Amino acid sequence: MSQVTIEAIAAEVKALVTKVNASQEASQEDLAELKEKLLKLERKTAAGVEELRGAADPLAALAKKLKDSDAMRDVFSGRGSKAGIEFKAADLFQTKATITNQSTGADTPMSQAQRIGIVVPTAVDVNLAILQAIPRGIATSSSVEWVKMTAAKQLAASQYGSPDREGVAKKESGFTFSLQRADVSTIAHWTPVSRQAMDDVSGLAEFLRAELFDGVRRELIRQILVSDGDDAELEGFAKPGNFTTLADVVSGEGRIERIRRTIAKLQALGYTPDAIFLNPLDWADIELQKSAGGSEEFLAGVPRGVNAASLWGVPVYAHEYQPEGTLTVGALAQSATLWMRQEAQLLVTDSHADFFVKNTVAMLAEARAAFTIARPNAIARGLF
Structure with missing residues (x-):
């Protein structure tokens, strides 16, 4: 009207x-x-x-x-x-429909949604924690040569030859070595992104940087945990000759007991284990074990507290790249070295294909490293 x-x-x-x-x-x-x-x-x-x-x-x-x-x-x-x-x-006055701000159907909300943009993850990084637990060295070439101890016989004793304590031969120990060589592996990945997106999307550059670096770290950990050295990968724990077997199985024992006896096996060889690697599902099974006899107390986990992941005083690293049902216990400080030829770095360029005329850049993260195990009997690995 x-x-x-x-x-x-x-x-x-x-x-x-x-x-x-x-x-x-x-x-x-x-x-x-x-x-x-x-x-x-x-x-x-x-x-x-x-x-x-x-x-x-x-x-x-x-x-x-x-x-x-x-x-x-x-x-x-x-x-x-x-x-x-x-x-x-x-x-x-006519009665009209109630004014709402619903976002379903054909209605459009009158209030504008808050857009927070891209969120850069800030969670605890288990990949970084594992890398920090492994001793580092600097590689000065494209390959690393080292001496692997394959056998040791230590016979240190007091100088004595009945009845003399002087002028007699001292005990002789024996060690067997082999010269090993590991090539430096380049671990890298990249992604294309337009300049407009880099300029216009708040936090995008930082997000991509974090994700690319995280991808390099994750691949480093994967190769250390499970690679046998094929396809130019690092020679990790799974390479034959880089580990010893776990403690023998005892009838009726559980996983917690098996881990303890594996620690004891390494200790009996003169090593101090400083890392246990488990799949997160296996670690959850261990933390959820309860005592018998009706008390039902957790043996390894404390649900209401912040637990330091450890068993028998040895730190536990639960990582998805550790195969489920596989245990690795190692004295890393006495056996393993991660040789860094190039620490992880980020490169950005438009000098790729026709990226310059397309206003596109390539963001690339890469690291160069080699991994060596000088004392294989300080690493115990196998199914449990």
Whole structure:
């Protein structure tokens, strides 16, 4: 109803009623003027109703109430000079749908969603923790040669030859070595990204940097834990000749006992184990073990506390690259070295293919390293 509004009609009605109430002795001319205005008001309302083509309109009901009012008829005929007409809110205003901010269906939320952008992970990095646990060395060439001790016979003793303590031969120990060589492996990956995205998306560059570095670290750990050295990979714990077997199986023992006896096996060889590698599912099984006899106390885990992951005083590293059902216990400080030819670094360039004309850059992270185990009997590995 383009020509008639609720506000305009309500204002006119209010003005007319006020004028009628104020005119206790209105003249015929005044009443005629009021009657003419009411007739015009009725015509406006009728026109509006016609425009709405029969749609329900509160103005039509308002006009009808004015027309049918006995008090108004008395004013128009001169039998009265004052009229009071009651209007309810529903007579003047239509009830509309409730205003909401729902985001379903065809409705669009009126409030703008908060966009926080790309979030750079800040969780504890088990990959970095493992790399920090392994002794480091600096590689100065594309390959590393080292001496691996394959056998040792230590016979240190007091100088004595009955009955003499001097002038007699001392005990002789024996060691067997082999010269080994490990090539430096380049571990890298990259991703393309447009300059516009780098400029416009807050946090994208930092996110990509973190993800690329994390990918290099994860691959370093994977190769150390499970690689046998094929396909230019590091010669890790799984390479034949780089480990000894776990302690023998004892009937009826559990995993916690097996780990303890493996630690003892290495200790009996003169080593101090400083790392246990488990699959997260195996570690969870161990932490969830409960004591027998009805107390049901956890043997290794404390649900309500922050647990230092360790067993028998040896740190535990639970990593998804450690195969499920496989245990590795090692004296890393006495046997293993990660030789870094190049620490992980990030390179960014548009000098690739047609990237320059496409406004695209390549982000690349890489590291160069070799891994050696000088004392294989200081690493115990196998199924458990």
